[in-house]
């Protein structure tokens with residue numbers, strides 16, 4: 001299965017996937033400047049990583065992209081839409097989906113119910129249709145339930161559809177987060193540390209799933225991740241943030257040797273050393289599958 | 296996990312929707328069976344039990360409707376409201392005004408439209424809904440406890456109106472409620488005389504069936520709602536408004552809608568309350584009534600429709616039962632005797648019950664039932680009740696730190 005990353009080359013080109021243009025975005029929280037004039041472009045159909053030490057502003061960037069925070073300055077464009085001027089539910093409506101860094105699922109609801117929420121903007125049933133179980137509401141639920149089951153299967157959650165999310169393992173819950181975002185049939189997928197807290201094997205499989213999402217659906221993926229090996233092997237392009245500023249932007253190979261990046265990571269002390277990351281990228285171990293480890 | 300890796304994942308799997316397995320929940324047979332048995336028993340009851348229990352039953356059915364409505368707002372959506380009594384009053388007053396007759400009784404000069412009681416009932420629901428709609432812009436912008444405080448104001452406004460708008464409400468002394476009738480069939484003692492297997496079906500028996508039907512419909516509507524798109528949106532926004540909005544839910548609109556639905560439930564409950572007591576009076580619709588409704592849903596289990604119904608049975612029937620059996624129940628005395636008044640005794644009892652529930656079974660009566668049902672069943676095999684969700688949610692769902700301070704979405 002060495003061809004995993006090669007399959008990216010064969011990704012279908014979709015004309016309905018525009019680029020994301022972030023221009024000079026700043027966000028302030030009182031005295032803290034969480035983002036200062038950050039710019040970058042996510043090209044259609046690419047996997048774009050945003051990395052940086054803790055508190056660099058990565059999740060804040062996601063909050064701007066999904067409309068949760070308003071940027072004090074700057075613009076965010078997604079095709080013809082100005083994301084910085086839209087409400088979160090409107091942004092979801094044009095095909096931007098997000099998996100949260102810290103799981104934001106409804107613990108008491110089943111996996112299926114959590115995933116069905118992803119279909120919210122694709123479905124119509126209102127209070128009256130649902131309360132009276134009008135045929136169109138029932139039909140709609142059934143059709144979308146099938147698609148939800150498929151996506152759950154894809155993320156290895158097929159046998160857990162009717163389990164309450166609260167009792168699942170952390171890794172499973174992370175997968176539900178990603179699956180729920182996928183269930184919105186996004187054109188732009190924002191993944192905030194999708195493998196945080198997962199073991200090596202789960203991480204490999206998630207990396208593989210992300211590659212497949214991109215190659216099968218042709219959508220753009222923005223990935224925030226601390227796992228350098230994963231970033232280097234998955235990303236087409238990397239934007240590096242530090243203290244809310246963009247300190248580098250380029251291909252994985254470029255940012256890896258960027259002096260500012262090395263300084264930022266060495267300075268913070270808690271990150272993996274770039275040489276190790278380079279090695280991971282070269283061997284591509286995060287995208288390979290090791291047969292025999294699965295019983 | 297093993298079979299998932301064994302199957303090749305490709306574009307067909309995730310790329311294009313294809314039929315097959317569905318995420319529709321598996322339903323157990325036990326639940327509908329219990330429901331059917333319960334219904335049959337409830338339908339047969341008027342043949343066997345005496346009037347006191349039937350009258351209590353109608354009051355309970357009314358409370359069930361109100362509790363289910365409040366539970367949609369508080370339990371499912373996490374929006375606290377203390378204004379439930381106000382919306383009950385809207386329904387009750389509208390009913391007596393629309394279906395009552397004009398005329399002077401004593402000092403008060405009452406006006407009424409004298410329309411058929413069914414029209415009055417529907418108008419009661421609609422007027423309560425209208426009041427809810429007018430307040431819903433506020434409900435949409437406030438969250439949890441803040442809404443609770445804001446809604447408190449409505450109770451006081453309601454009290455003022457009830458006391459001063461004498462021609463409609465009867466003022467301080469209140470006003471009697473017209474008997475219900477449906478296309479010429481009255482829910483009174485006569486007109487027509489009715490016997491079923493030799494048992495006379497009088498007012499109490501007839502009202503029992505009316506209450507049963509209304510409560511059952513209210514229950515079904517809420518159940519259906521919670522199991523579908525709007526219900527999922529409401530439950531998610533309770534757990535995290537940010538997550539809900541990022542997933543495409545228009546949070547403000549949903550908060551406004553559920554407030555409207557909840558007030559309409561309260562309106563119907565108010566009409567039933569008026570029919571049950573036979574009259575309305577301002578003091579019936581004070582803050583205490585709102586609190587009793589909150590007690591019902593907390594005891595029953597926040598977020599569970601069945602739980603709300605169970606809580607309503609408990610809270611609304613207990614004072615009546617205490618009253619009737621004042622001489623048997625310890626510490627409770629009848630009027631003029633020593634000991635606690637029945638209503639007071641019931642209140643102490645609720646207080647104790649609420650403390651116990653919060654300490655030992657936060658999912659309330661519904662959680663209790665769920666625990667009982669899960670015994671002897673494979674874990675995760677059955678579909679968990681929405682009730683157990685209400686309790687586990689707050690504890691199992693971590694509050695995301697990558698989620699902004701509350702309210703920044705609006």
Ligand SMILES: Nc1ncnc2c1ncn2[C@@H]1O[C@H](COP(=O)(O)OP(=O)(O)OP(=O)(O)O)[C@@H](O)[C@H]1O
Pocket residue numbers: 029032034052053054055056057058059060061101697698699700
């Ligand atoms: N709602 C908020 N109020 C105040 N400060 C905030 C808020 N959200 C984020 N910040 C601050 O903004 C800065 C960037 O935070 P952010 O969560 O974006 O970092 P991050 O890059 O995602 O870090 P991590 O890798 O730990 O997830 C931090 O200093 C954080 O404390």
Ligand SMILES: [Mg+2]
Pocket residue numbers: 058059060101192697
């Ligand atoms: Mg973060």
